[in-house]
Amino acid sequence: MDILNHLSPRRFREVDDLLAFISIYDDTQRTRAFRKLLHAHQKQIRGAVCAEGGCGLGVFSTAMAKLGARRVYAVEQNPLLAKLARERIAELPKAVSQRIEVIETPLQEFRPPEKIEVLVHELYGQLLYDEDLWVLENLKIKPKLVLPDGGELLAGVVSSERYADNVVTITLLKSLGGVLIAGLFEEKLHELQFPVLRWQFGKKLLQTTHDLSGEKGDLLCFGVAITHRGRRLCEAGRCPNWSYVWTPRVSDRFAFEFRPSTRGGKDCHFRWIV
Ligand SMILES: C[S@@+](CC[C@H](N)C(=O)[O-])C[C@H]1O[C@@H](n2cnc3c(N)ncnc32)[C@H](O)[C@@H]1O
Structure with missing residues (x-):
């Protein structure tokens, strides 16, 4: 989904981004592969402070909280998506939702009050680097583990x-x-x-x-x-x-x-x- 006509570029940017990316959730193969990766790192996630860079609806933030993360920062720069993530997370059982905090900010400006141990992201473009992968080279945090790393x-x-x-x-x-x-x-x-x-x-x-x-x-x-x-x-x-x-x-x-x-x-x- 895309906005097709020429509009004042800034005004509808957030809606355009939301529409463009939301179809990723139709890709069950992608979601399954990422969940499998998180499960394979359950040992590192359990008890750890984690972050999801560009959390979208917060699906992987929720998965990390369910795998036992002590705290999850769900970082999202798009205000519409951050709001949706917040609403969805609020509907989860309290034991899970109270360990997730949605932070509305660009990932490269994210400065949490504690050390992030695990960072999960999905910022890959069709040409690898044409979307937001470059953001991971400009982080203010230094996670021990980045999932995926290549x-x-x-x-x-x-x-x-x-x-x-x-x-x-x-x-x-x-x-x-x-x-x-x-x-x-x-x-x-x-x-x-x-x-x-x-x-x-x-x-x-x-x-x-x-x-x-x-x-x-x-x-x-x-x-x-x-x-x-x-x-x-x-x-x-x-x-x-x-x-x-x-x-x-x-x-x-x-x-x-x-x-x-x-x-x-x-x-x-x-x-x-x-
Ligand atoms: C492909 S989606 C992935 C969403 C979610 N992590 C998932 O895999 O289900 C990328 C998300 O990252 C967000 N995003 C892109 N660049 C970002 C940045 N620099 N800081 C924070 N969020 C960003 C987009 O708004 C979008 O929600």
Whole structure:
């Protein structure tokens, strides 16, 4: 869901963000994978002071409180979501709700009165770093454990003949050189072959170079994978929250750059090197 017409940019920003992100809760695979990760770290969560960075409706804050966290700070910058989280948490049994505090602030400005031991977040964009992952490099807190702690942007080269149809024709595709299009084709789930970007908490974004000259195919696709300790938890295509991003191949080399956006966050700049 998105607001489509041009409006005074600031006025409806919060509603637009709310509508854009709320569909993540339709992605049960994503939610299940994150819950599983939390359960696997129950020992570290029980008795600990935890935070959820960008808590949305507070689903993982609630899960951590239920796993025995001593205190959970549910940090959310969008006032509409913070209000929804507060209302939902107030409906939980008191033994759980009284250990969760919703804090309405950007995560990068969050200064709790005590040390945060565990931080859970889900700030991954379709192109890994195009949403809010960069915030984790600008924290005022120093959690001992960050869940999840990594991610990859994977890519693959395929033949457009297997994907193009009567609407998105090969001719149309060829005219889209340099344009990254999310969800253009349905994923067949064998496309992603090699990493092009890697992110690891504390190590920033690592760009890997890949020369496509040995690869056959005129269509490139990208897909994000969420990792913890190098193991994949969920990925684009399998989790409907993230689709593949497609672009016609123009040469053998390309470059990604993420620069601060005028809307806040980072914009992705992609170019073919010819
Ligand atoms: C993809 S949603 C994840 C919500 C929730 N953690 C979950 O996984 O169910 C990202 C959330 O982070 C919030 N967010 C994004 N950047 C943030 C920031 N810098 N500080 C606080 N919240 C942020 C968004 O408003 C949104 O609610």
